[in-house]
Amino acid sequence: MNLCEVCGLFFNSDLESEHLTSAHHNMCFVNAFVEIESAAECRLVTLLAKNPNEIHTAEEYMESLRQNVCYYLSHYLTVHACVKYNLVLECYYYKSTDDNAQLKNFKTPNVPVFRLSNLNDQYSADIVKILSEMDEIETRGSGWVLAKISHLQLRINRYEPLRGATAYRRFQLPRFIKNKRCLVNPYRYDPAKEALGSCCATMCFKFSILGQVLRDNNINVHNITNYFKHKRLNDKYVWDCVQYPVALDDIQKFETINNMTISVYTADETARTIVPLKVSTNRSESDHRDILYYEGHYSWIKNFNILVSGQVIRRSGRCKHFFCRTCFQHFYQSALLTAHEKSCRNYKPTIVVPSKDTFLQFKNFNRSLKIPFVIYADIGYKLTPIPTCSPDPKTTYTHTSGIYRPTRCSYRVVSTTGQWREKQFDNIPSFVRSLELETMYIRSIYKQNVPMDNVPAGKPLLGVDICHICETQLKDIHYALDHDHVTGKVRGFVHRTCNLNYRLPRFVPIVVRDLSKINSAPLMEHFLKTGGVRVIPYKEKVGQFISLTRRIGEDGFSMRFVDMSKFIEPGDDYQLTVAKFERIRHICVERLKLDPLYYLSLGSYSWDCMLRYTGVQLQVIRDVDMLLMLKSGIRGGFVSCVRKHALANVNGIDPSKPPTSIHFFDVIGLYSSVMKDRLMPYGGFEWAHDFHVSDIFSHHEPGVNYIVEVDINYPENVRRDHSDLPLCPHHDEQLGLIASFRPREKYVVHLDVVRYAISKGLEVTRVHRAIKFKESNWLVGYVELNGTLRNENPQFSGFFKDLNNFLYGKSIERLGNRVNVRILRSDPRTLMKLVRLPTFYDRTILNSETYIVMNRRQRIKVTQPIYLGMAILDLSKLFMSHLFYDVLKPRLPRFELLYTDTDSLCIEVFTNNADEVIKEMGDVFHHDKSTAGPIGKLKNLTADSPILEFVGFRSKVYAYRCSENMVMKNIPPTAKFVFHDGFPYDDLKFNKHFRRTMGTSVYDLSVNRTIPTVAKTSDRKRILCSDNNHTLPLV
Incomplete structure (x- = not known):
């Protein structure tokens, strides 16, 4: 007999299928979800499942709801045939600097599912997506820590896929592609063959597949009878696996059964462009089709390059283009396109519009x-x-x-x-x-428009020859007099163009x-x-x-x-x-x-x-391959819990053991220090085609540097010394950003980081690609200005500190995450049209008749200098590595790393005079508590009250005790530890306290009383040793 964990009944193994379909079993797990809202006559439905069993980990909680989600999806598939759904996991997060919790959510993309879809596999992919987002918010330096898992929302949306025409009608292509002769549309209207015409209208998908087969056999693809009389060619594919007329989402099933790939595009007549509907990321080299879907009909695209050639500006003397079918970037050689597609297939199909501007500079x-x-x-x-x-x-x-x-x-x-x-x-x-x-x-x-007062007779009367708006030299003739249109006060002489743009909002x-x-x-x-x-x-x-x-x-x-x-x-x-x-x-x-x-x-x-x-001119990257390479090199802040427990032995607490002390250090203004002390990229970006491993140390041209894509190995002889803080953190699909001893393949990083890694014993085996750029200290003035304003206005210090900290984040802003918003009221037809689009992102139900629909932008104009944010992130990690290996290790007595988080280090020092050594290191530490301190120096966070005990669970979850009071950092602040002898987190007990949080549900405000629990304590980013205390990097 087997015990069912869902309903609590026992059943025989041979009757498992009957038990899983029984009414009692379904009633038990279906009750986990409750319908909380619906709209547009149940076209939009939201279900919610709470977390009543105090499950602390997101992975375990979502696994407990697997059967529930699959059941409801199956149920609504019997109602609507096709649905799009996504999951929203909502959790309470808090910051150690703020006792108020905030409700944050993590969404999966809206994906279509059908009655024959594998719901379990799709749900597993959803879990991976949510776990990676949760790990990202904790490791990107935001300071948020998970306090409690609140609930999971299942949002189900009726989906009406695009379907081919059901009856014959005259088919007209858009005018801007009609004369390109790059499409094959074989059927023709013939009154004498009405039945044949009607049949062909529903079989246009079949014709679009067979067109290439006929051409390969030198058969006329425009003669409709050829598609019926060559039975040998028709038998190459299984046609009865889809229903005719074929829906857009049935194409994937056709691809799987016939072992081929199909990409579908459509025409946007308003923008006169071709846009993707469905793009195959792993395009088959032997059997692939590009199809145009327009007004319910499929047409075979026999020449994709000609079809989309009108979307680019031709260069004189060059007329042939090779287009990427994912991002529509064009090349003049097929070999360049092949190399580009290897990296571009990892990203969503989006048309990247090159900016017309060569440089990004201030204009407002x-x-x-x-x-x-x-x-x-x-x-x-x-x-x-x-x-x-x-x-x-x-x-x-x-x-x-x-x-x-x-x-x-x-x-x-x-x-x-x-x-x-x-x-x-x-x-x-x-x-x-x-x-x-x-x-x-x-x-x-x-x-x-109040007239100006006291109009001066001429420019010399003001005694200035600088435009007060753009602060550049005034020309002799092209200037005007500017005044305040509200008060009439004269402001000064300006350029005429500046005067025209200097308007009231x-x-x-x-x-x-x-x-x-x-x-x-x-x-x-x-x-x-x-x-x-x-x-x-x-x-x-x-x-x-x-x-x-x-x-x-x-x-x-x-x-x-x-x-x-x-x-x-x-x-x-x-x-x-x-x-x-x-x-x-x-x-x-x-x-x-x-x-x-x-x-x-x-x-x-x-x-x-x-x-x-600064007046800087930042180069706009127009090469999509270069953009994709830079994007793959962006890695957020690195966090690692190296030790689980440490007990300080200060002031002779235990005379039988050697003296030890625990210290928590924080770098003052890490990102500001990097922007001030290091050279930042600004232009001159080009491919360095002849860059090899031997060139890493030989290229030292002043004002020039490189971003490289390399393969790195971690040799055995340096692993012991680097076990606490391995160099070159890298992304793992399951674990997020980790520092391990695993090989790094196609690792995109700043060349200064590579040089430092080699100096510490790492091996670079290959350089795949390299980007050359110019750099200078153009950011120094702005960083110093904000530092000056912060010192002059201490009451607003946080504001001017954030002006520096937000710079790198703005430079790597994810423009692809922006959405177009439509507010609909009792308009189900438009709703279904927006949900049908492949760019559909999410929706919000306001009431039964009003809803907000969000669609991703299909055309992205990339102007942000992501190379700046990438350089700041890489050089900040280099700063921390240099601080740990080259500053603290040689000058401090023997110590071990307990915890690190982007700009902070917690260490255990094995000596009795650690405080004296720290005080002597005035060039490294800032000891004056009355001032914020110079950026780039270390601050001892617990100088007044030494740490007696440290407990670490995982990234962002740790605590330490000072004297008789427990100072909790990045642990649910309502949880109170009770320490006993021995290993502490086996005996942790929590006293529950109420916390009030503000909740918003569209336009209803509520007060929620929440009892938080401890966050998950498992750490998969490092290997726990047999002593249940020390950890080692993954290998």
Whole structure:
């Protein structure tokens, strides 16, 4: 007899299939999911499964729901035949610097499934995707740590695949491809052969497959009768495996059965381009077809290069192009295309549009004009309790204890002239209506164009010959006099082109505290009733928006709701927060020459400030192969838990054991230090075709460096010395970023890192490719400016610190993750059209009649210099390796590494005078606690209170004890350790405490009471030794 873990019944092994299909078994595990919302007549359905069994690991929790997910997918496949679904795992995360938990979610892509699909294999792929995303958020230096797994959402969407025409009709190709003669469409309308014409209309997919076979046998592909009379050629494929007319998603089944590959494209008449619908990543060299799907018909593409040739600008003297079928990049040699496709097949099919600009430089000089009118809004709430049953105190639980309702709304209008006024309301409709009236009044002021006062007679009277907008030399004739259109004050002489672009904004910024977290909910609820709102949603969050824009009037003037928390952390006193933000605006406009309120986030603002202050021209990479190579070299912050437990022996605690001490060091401004002290790339990017292993140390041209793709081996003779911190961390598909002794193949990295690795004993066996570039210290001035502003304004130190930290993240921004948003109301036809597209990303149900649909952008214009972010990340890891091996090891007594996290090190020193040695290392450590300290130096985080005991579980989960109190870092802060003799984490006990968190469900705000549990303690990134304490790298 076997025990079923799902329903608790015993069954015979030979009756397992009958038991799994029994009503009792299905009822037990189906109850795990509850339908929480639906829309568009159940075309969109969301199911939710909570985590009542206190499962701490995401992998174990999702495995426990495998049967549930497969059951519901099978059920809805009987209703809709085809569905698209995705999973959303929501977890509570916290930061050690903040006791408030935040709900974060991890999504899988929307994938189509059919009645014959293997649901178990697809669900396994979904688990891998979610686990990799969870690992990424913990290792990219964000500081977030998993506290509790909340629930899993299963979002099911009805899917109506593209299907061929069911009856004959005259087929017309788009005009822009009609005369290219690169398609084969054999059937022709003949009134005398009506039956044949109708038959051919449903068999167009078959014709598109057989066209190439007929051509290879020198048979006329345009004669329709040839497709029927050559039975030998027809028998080459199994045709009855799909239903005619063939749906787009049935093609994959046809490919599998007939051992071939098919790529499908369609025509966008508006953009006059060809776009991919389905692209085979592993294209068969022996049997492949490219097919055009247009207006319900399939046509064989006999020459793909001619079909898409109109989408590029031809060079004089060159007329033949070879196009990549995934990204549409073109080459002039077939060998170059073959080499490109090897790397391009690993990425999603997206048309990469080369930028017309050769360099990226600052252009938004109009944003140096301080916005004359700004509205600061605040929304107050009243907590309405919800009667609920008392949960079981013995289990982990989350339940809604109340709903927040807006009760007080107020705003303050602030002007550059010093005038301001305030108003208060008790409901959202009156509040929004008053904001609209304020916006219309401000628009009328902008339209007045007050004449200038005290007009000077000529340029010499001002005594300047510099344009005050772009700060460049004025020409003798092309200049104008600029003045403030609101006050009439003369500002100075400017270039005419600068004067034309130096305009008042076409919007009024309305700054709202916590817009993206809670305050967008009541506003969105009101706008959905009245209509006319554009949103920028959080792609990974449900019902939360970065910005809301509402158009006022017919001239395009609008009011734009901006989230204050994207710039500063709002305080409890909103009046003081407004004053603080206005002071920051004043400093930014005066010193950085840009107003932050033109931007939606601090990262975008810092990027433009850097471009303006440095005046740098960053080269735009137009070579797609070079872009893909640079992208593969981007690796986030490295985190590793090397030891599980360490007990310090200080002040003679145990005289029988040698003295030891534990220290936690942190690098002050790691990324800022790298940007200041190292040379950064900016241009001159080209392929170095003759770069070999022997050239690694021979190329030392000043101002020139390389990014290389190499194979690296870790020799046996250096593994013992590098066991704590192996060099050159690399990505693993299952584990994320790890530092192991495994070989690195096609490892893309900065050449300085390769040189350092070789100096430490690693072997480079091959150089596959190399990119040559120019570098200089062009970032030094901007980094030093923010450091100066931070020292001058200590109350705003966090703001100016983030201006430096956000730079590298902005340079490697994932433009492919941006989405197009459509808000639909009772429009199922458009909904099904958007869900049908291969770019469909996700949807959000607002109510039974209103929903938001998000589709990925199919055309990406890459302008970001990702080489800058890659260089900063690589050189920061080099900084930490140099610090560990070349600074601390030679100068400190014997020590072992316990834990490392991007810019911090926790070590155990085996000596009795470690503090004295650290104090003597003034060139490495910063000991003055009254100042933030110079960037690049180490700070001892526990200098006042020595660490007595350290406990490490895995990446981002550790704790240490100082004196009699436990200082918890990156462990659920409501958990309290009780230490006993022996190995500690066998005896950890947790006292549960309530924590309140704010939850947002589209436009309902609630307060949740959560009891967190300890995060998962298993660590798969290193091998645990037999003493259950030390670990070793993977091999």
